[in-house]
Amino acid sequence: MDAGRHATVLMSGGIDSAACAAFLTAQGFWISALFVDYGQAALKQEQAAVRLLATALGIEVRELSFNGAAPFGPGELVGRNAFLVFAALFANRAQSNLIALGLHSGTPYYDCSPAFIDTINRVVAEHTDNAVQVIAPFVEWTKRDVYDYFMQAGLPIESAYSCETGGEPACGSCVSCLDRKALEC
Numbered sequence: 001m002d003a004g005r006h007a008t009v010l011m012s013g014g015i016d017s018a019a020c021a022a023f024l025t026a027q028g029f030w031i032s033a034l035f036v037d038y039g040q041a042a043l044k045q046e047q048a049a050v051r052l053l054a055t056a057l058g059i060e061v062r063e064l065s066f067n068g069a070a071p072f073g074p075g076e077l078v079g080r081n082a083f084l085v086f087a088a089l090f091a092n093r094a095q096s097n098l099i100a101l102g103l104h105s106g107t108p109y110y111d112c113s114p115a116f117i118d119t120i121n122r123v124v125a126e127h128t129d130n131a132v133q134v135i136a137p138f139v140e141w142t143k144r145d146v147y148d149y150f151m152q153a154g155l156p157i158e159s160a161y162s163c164e165t166g167g168e169p170a171c172g173s174c175v176s177c178l179d180r181k182a183l184e185c
Contacts, residue, residue, distance in 0.1 A: 006030045007098035007135075010084045011061070013042075013049025014162045014176065015150045015185075016102030016138065021057050022153035023137055024100055031057070036087050037065040038080075041073050042166035049161035056156055064091055074164035074174040081111035085120050085134055089127065099124070103136040104146045114139050147183045157185050 007024045011017040011033040021031050035050045037043055047063070054061040064087055081101060088099045103112045110116055121134045138146050151157070163170035163177050170177050 005097075006032070007100050008032050008034050008088050008092055009059075009100045009102070010088055011035050011050045011053065012102075013046035013053065013160060014102070015157075015160050015180075016104055016143075016146050018053040018057070018102070018155055018160060019146050019150040019153065020100050020102035020137060021053075021059060022155060023149065024098075025057060025059070026153070029098070031059045033057075033059055033061040034088050034091060035061055035063045036084055037063065038083065039066070039071045040164075040166075041071060042161065042163055045161045045163070045166055045168065049159055052159035053155065056159060062091065074171075076109050079111065081116065082120055085124065089124060089132060092132075097132055099132060099134045101134070101136045102138060102146065104138045104141050104143050106142055112139075143179055144183065147185065 005028060007029040009017060009021040009024065009031055011021065012035070021033060025031050033050060033054050035047060037047070040046065050061055066087070081103070085099055085101070092099075103117070117134060117136050117139055124132050124134050162180055164174040165171045170180075172181070
């Protein structure tokens, strides 16, 4: 494969990151998924979902684990996406020319905004002599747009997991569960 057409997609097991991987695959990129265990409450469910979705997409999954932090619960995790981007940069040793996130509009968190993508992209470019770019192809799309793309791509919705609490069944009240309720999925 052409190294210039390689993208690392940060996958969480949810609709957005899986749709991002499918989107870039359709654009002709060779995709590898990266799942990061950072102590999230839904670790086991997210990890299983990433593996199922990666199989459906026919892509490789690499996993990183960071130990020592207290477990994280639901809600905003300040700096999470910046941490994940730098984890990917570090893990890839800057071998992938793209690091992709499935961010979409309508999320109030700074690290889900176009401004974040611009800022993190500048920092990553400086670290890599412009060899690596951070992208979020859906950053202007709505959650409904991303969901519709996920479904059009033929991905198995039953394989995706989005509850921030790690509940089995899903809690139904965290932001991610409320998103899925609104989408009726």
